[in-house]
Amino acid sequence: MKIFLIGYMGSGKSHIGKRLAERIEQEFIDFDEEIEKMENSRISEIFRQKGEIYFRKLERKVLERMLKLDQQAVISLGGGTPCYGDNMELIKNSDDVVSFYLKLNVQTLTERLQAEKEHRPVISHLENEEKLEEFIRKHLFERGFYYNQSDHIINCDSKISEEIIEMIQQKLG
Template structure:
């Protein structure tokens, strides 16, 4: 559990983390609708501000540039906004500054999908994920396991195997409400 800043729990942003393709955007939109909050997908926000896709940013400006922009946006959102549902890109949470900002100012929910279930999604997500292009399944599994270590620092974990996005959204809200009313 991270150390909270002085923002009241009910006003904190809810930050969704997890591996790429786990459903953070879909679930985040559902949670936002149910809680009457604004939804921010960090990757979509970066694309909007740069007028280009994430793969194009990676290709033209490099991953280091992208990670810097990503880090600055997330830290700003975590420290200067409230009552948002924020979906992070799969690699954002590996940055210590991002993790610290999310854990201390928000409520971090790890959407956990097993490797076996995740790899079934690979064909449908590989085309717009620069880090998956031209990688063997074993390399992707190593990335999956590496990131899972970073994701282990969270406030709540929701196992998503075999669940539809609606059920995951409801479980996420129930878990946060249940733990924060005691």
């Protein structure tokens, strides 16, 4: 089985994914790192040099490769991956995949992302926290349709990593 962690940027997909994979003794795959390896370039550079459409097509190729893996793994997807084309349908229709949406409120995401804005190409241009919050609110509204199709929704507000991992493990059985 492959475990896909879905959620907005800054929701903790990579952080939780690494620890969950250790706990259940599976490989951890960071989707964004796979894209960077494939292109031999940082995601911010791919966006800047080749644009978002190129990036989304690349994302689809990597998603298809992840779904064909013959091994168990915990995979943290990119924040936008489930929201483009029919990527979420592809994930949902895969027999050996279970998906978890790591859900956080707008305020928590804004706090987390404000601190790392420069490293996030999609939000690096936003001048202040108010603009960032507005952007996140709009994005979450648009992406919620896709995120909420996950097999399980884990409300991560006010929870530490350990609690989130335990909740995921309970759902896995």
